[in-house]
Amino acid sequence: MAANQRTVEEYLLAGDVHESGNEFADYALTNSRKQPLAIVEAKRSSRNALEGERQASDYADRVLQKEGIEPYIFLANGNEIWFHDRSLYPVRKVSGFFTQDDLERLHHLRKFRTPTEDSDISEGIAGRGYQIQAIRTVAERIEAARRRFLLVMATGTGKTRTIIGLVDLLSRCQWIQKVLFLADRRELVKQALDAFKEHLPNVPRDWIEAGNVDPAARILASTYPGMMTAYQRLSPGFFDLIIFDESHRSIYNRYRAIPDHFDAIHVGLTATPTDFIDHNTFELFECEDGLPSFYYGLEEAIKDKYLVPYRPIHVAKTQFQVEGLKPGLLPPEVEAQLREQGIDPSELDFDGTDFERRVTNTGTNDAIVREFMDVSIKDASGTLPAKTIIFAVSHNHALEIYQSFNRLYPDLQRRGLAKVIDSHMERAEKTLDDFKNRGFPRVAISVDMLDTGIDVPAIRNLVFAKPVFSQVKFWQMIGRGTRTWTDPVSGEEKKDFLIIDHWDNFAYWQVNTEGGEDSEPVEPLPTGIFRLRLEALEILAGRDQMESANQELASLQAILRALPLDNINVAPHTDEIEQLIMSADGWLPMDEAKHQRLSLTIAPLLRFSTAFSYVMLQFERTTEKLIIAQLSSDEGEVARLSNRVREDLSLLPRDIPEVRAVLDVLDEVTADKYWEGLNWERLRRIQEVFTPLMRFRSRRRGGGQMIKLSVRDYIRDRHWIVFGPSGEGAFVETYRQQVEAYILDLTEQSPALQKLRDGEELTEEELNSIASLLERPDLFITEDRLREAYEFPDADLKGFLSHILGVAALPSREKQVSEAFDKWIASNQRLNATQLMFIRTLRQFVLSRPAITSIEDFNQPPLNRIGDPRKLFSPQQLNEILALVADLAA
Numbered sequence: 001m002a003a004n005q006r007t008v009e010e011y012l013l014a015g016d017v018h019e020s021g022n023e024f025a026d027y028a029l030t031n032s033r034k035q036p037l038a039i040v041e042a043k044r045s046s047r048n049a050l051e052g053e054r055q056a057s058d059y060a061d062r063v064l065q066k067e068g069i070e071p072y073i074f075l076a077n078g079n080e081i082w083f084h085d086r087s088l089y090p091v092r093k094v095s096g097f098f099t100q101d102d103l104e105r106l107h108h109l110r111k112f113r114t115p116t117e118d119s120d121i122s123e124g125i126a127g128r129g130y131q132i133q134a135i136r137t138v139a140e141r142i143e144a145a146r147r148r149f150l151l152v153m154a155t156g157t158g159k160t161r162t163i164i165g166l167v168d169l170l171s172r173c174q175w176i177q178k179v180l181f182l183a184d185r186r187e188l189v190k191q192a193l194d195a196f197k198e199h200l201p202n203v204p205r206d207w208i209e210a211g212n213v214d215p216a217a218r219i220l221a222s223t224y225p226g227m228m229t230a231y232q233r234l235s236p237g238f239f240d241l242i243i244f245d246e247s248h249r250s251i252y253n254r255y256r257a258i259p260d261h262f263d264a265i266h267v268g269l270t271a272t273p274t275d276f277i278d279h280n281t282f283e284l285f286e287c288e289d290g291l292p293s294f295y296y297g298l299e300e301a302i303k304d305k306y307l308v309p310y311r312p313i314h315v316a317k318t319q320f321q322v323e324g325l326k327p328g329l330l331p332p333e334v335e336a337q338l339r340e341q342g343i344d345p346s347e348l349d350f351d352g353t354d355f356e357r358r359v360t361n362t363g364t365n366d367a368i369v370r371e372f373m374d375v376s377i378k379d380a381s382g383t384l385p386a387k388t389i390i391f392a393v394s395h396n397h398a399l400e401i402y403q404s405f406n407r408l409y410p411d412l413q414r415r416g417l418a419k420v421i422d423s424h425m426e427r428a429e430k431t432l433d434d435f436k437n438r439g440f441p442r443v444a445i446s447v448d449m450l451d452t453g454i455d456v457p458a459i460r461n462l463v464f465a466k467p468v469f470s471q472v473k474f475w476q477m478i479g480r481g482t483r484t485w486t487d488p489v490s491g492e493e494k495k496d497f498l499i500i501d502h503w504d505n506f507a508y509w510q511v512n513t514e515g516g517e518d519s520e521p522v523e524p525l526p527t528g529i530f531r532l533r534l535e536a537l538e539i540l541a542g543r544d545q546m547e548s549a550n551q552e553l554a555s556l557q558a559i560l561r562a563l564p565l566d567n568i569n570v571a572p573h574t575d576e577i578e579q580l581i582m583s584a585d586g587w588l589p590m591d592e593a594k595h596q597r598l599s600l601t602i603a604p605l606l607r608f609s610t611a612f613s614y615v616m617l618q619f620e621r622t623t624e625k626l627i628i629a630q631l632s633s634d635e636g637e638v639a640r641l642s643n644r645v646r647e648d649l650s651l652l653p654r655d656i657p658e659v660r661a662v663l664d665v666l667d668e669v670t671a672d673k674y675w676e677g678l679n680w681e682r683l684r685r686i687q688e689v690f691t692p693l694m695r696f697r698s699r700r701r702g703g704g705q706m707i708k709l710s711v712r713d714y715i716r717d718r719h720w721i722v723f724g725p726s727g728e729g730a731f732v733e734t735y736r737q738q739v740e741a742y743i744l745d746l747t748e749q750s751p752a753l754q755k756l757r758d759g760e761e762l763t764e765e766e767l768n769s770i771a772s773l774l775e776r777p778d779l780f781i782t783e784d785r786l787r788e789a790y791e792f793p794d795a796d797l798k799g800f801l802s803h804i805l806g807v808a809a810l811p812s813r814e815k816q817v818s819e820a821f822d823k824w825i826a827s828n829q830r831l832n833a834t835q836l837m838f839i840r841t842l843r844q845f846v847l848s849r850p851a852i853t854s855i856e857d858f859n860q861p862p863l864n865r866i867g868d869p870r871k872l873f874s875p876q877q878l879n880e881i882l883a884l885v886a887d888l889a890a
Helices: 008-014 049-067 100-112 129-143 159-172 186-199 224-228 249-253 257-261 279-284 298-303 319-323 332-340 362-375 395-408 428-437 471-481 525-542 546-561 571-582 592-608 614-631 635-650 663-670 672-676 680-690 692-696 732-747 751-757 764-774 783-790 797-804 813-826 833-848 855-859 875-889
Strands: 018-020 023-025 027-030 036-042 072-076 081-084 092-094 148-153 179-183 205-207 219-223 241-245 265-270 294-296 359-361 388-391 418-420 443-446 461-464 498-501 707-709 715-717
Touching: 036 049, 036 100, 049 072, 049 081, 129 148, 129 159, 129 294, 129 813, 129 833, 148 159, 148 279, 159 186, 159 241, 159 265, 179 186, 179 224, 186 205, 186 219, 186 428, 219 224, 224 257, 241 257, 265 279, 298 471, 362 395, 362 461, 362 498, 395 418, 395 443, 418 428, 461 471, 525 546, 525 592, 525 614, 546 571, 546 680, 571 592, 614 635, 614 680, 614 692, 635 663, 635 680, 663 672, 663 680, 680 692, 732 751, 732 764, 732 783, 732 797, 751 764, 751 797, 764 797, 783 797, 813 833, 813 875, 833 875, 855 875
Parallel strands: 036 072, 148 265, 148 294, 179 219, 179 241, 205 219, 241 265, 359 707, 388 443, 388 461, 418 443, 461 498
Antiparallel strands: 018 023, 027 036, 072 081, 081 092
């Protein structure tokens, strides 16, 4: 081993000792000129290593006085090692000694380090206001001796560019040299290295593979599994900065050895909404109170026009999904197909949710594919679907959808319109490259592989052909379509994307309320459970069964305690929620006003609670429904729900410790005798004991075989726009196309429209004449209907006409305000993180309440919670900000 690769540990073995004045450090590691880079104060294993801190500091002072070099300090006792960089950080525990190379690099950085506030952030790398704020926030906190950070930024907002901008700033200011970028998939590592190559082309970089590490590279990248094979061969001080992409629970659990080994600045990146980040992740990155170091969410990014929104959700459910298969109601062809598979039709009872889990039907998949081909956003030619991801239930389901494309559209499949891209397919990465970079395939049918992290800006359609019960994953999947993009053929900017939801996912998460006219709203499970318990409370209190009612009330209050009160949607109700938790006055005695308030205002907030797993919530809802049925003496419903609960209990594995601990209770509640004397107390006991154990439940029994059917199915429930007085309607996309075609044709005969097309102003009479022409019997075009179809509630008729005629884009105050503020931030590069937070808050304030006429107005909430503006900004800056706001209000 070369001399400069010797660790302090090896110097210990060699017995090197350094003398300073009349005192001796236990050991020292020197550079080539015999000057000490670090000293070691070693104690016996029976003593605490930190007891030698003052002694080591005295040695270091004498070394500094004699040699002109301040050495780093190691404190050791045979069990643990502590490291002290007295110039910046407090003493901290490390996993081992550093190499001579590490220490010489740290000395070099300390010698030439400059304040980051004296350097501009490269706008060519990360020039958006929120990116600059994120970089400044981390840089300022590093200079304030912090070393752990978590950045939460919505998919598509440039997390990688932000981190490259941070690396560039810290490198130029000599705070770091060696960087490690970690991601969970090879594709994401490749994307990151390509981005570093584009923006920092002169910085050496390499990919860690097969345990090989290029020591000359300044930027190294790896997958987490790849790094697990290499990290033990690298010293704890090998890296100055480590970026953990998509910092989820697996890092804390499976790959914790990596952050534990390396003594570096750690920056976590994730698009997961703050409310759904695991508390261990916050702990790993030392984020107090569950607050990330920096947050920029999807909603804000869409408002700022950095991401595109989705169109009104196209909800499309097939007959089978809605009604399932019920005994006695099966068509003859279905009964025949079941008998061929050895299944008695009289014993068959499937909900629509069993589709592609217990039963597959080619007709249903055909209906899904037909619907997609009919309503999807098309490419510039208007003939073929634009880039699309179809999210399938399983690999077999993906293959079934692929076969539907082959059956229905063989001419297009010859060109490779649709392909399955998942981990089961050979050379899936090559197919993915084709999907990203070539014209075909247009449609990627995938399971999990494309749900997160993949960057394909051209995506215009997402098809949810499966239910999604993880809100984290749900939003990541939506993020596949949010990126901005310009069609290279037509030059048209992507303004939105279409989501086709076959499984009521948006209703389940209460993200969208514009489902099909005939479809019933589907409430989130936590909301439904709250409402059911509220009903049980009313019944019990009405019967004067106050002991049971008080238990039900305590349960409702416990549900509210789980609400994240700092959530932007929950925060306005904080005082009311806290009052409901503390007192029974808001609950009992129950009257109509209280019921309405609790059911319609408080219950919907439960969708923001940190929910348990889907199977646990499902069991809790089923048992709560059974309680209501028992209290209401609905014998038929009691029998039906009892069978379901007993089946769930029978699926608990009896050989795991958690279930073994309650086997006596399980045996008792599954016995017939228990159900003969059913009452509220017995049902609540089942719920309380076994709901937490449902996460271990085995799959529901279904004969152990997938039932395959080939029955024609059709889309029964849709979302469309109703525009005629007699209920005439069409898909929103179709209606817009018809409106635009009609207006373009009408322009050839209308002098007023011609004037508008040529950029001339219209009189009120001319605008009224156009409005009369538009409200014709077959399309009924009105200003309000255009607002619904285009989702621009503030636009007027002239704005819509200008947009359709290509004169001007639809007015967007959000974009105007965001661009103005970004321009001001870019011209004031030396703003610190607190100042940038004030400016971002002011921007949102202007969008909602633009009544600012003087500098004194900056002292109102929420602006004054960030700081006194007169202390944050110079008088000149305050005047500039006031002028900016005044211009936007004009």
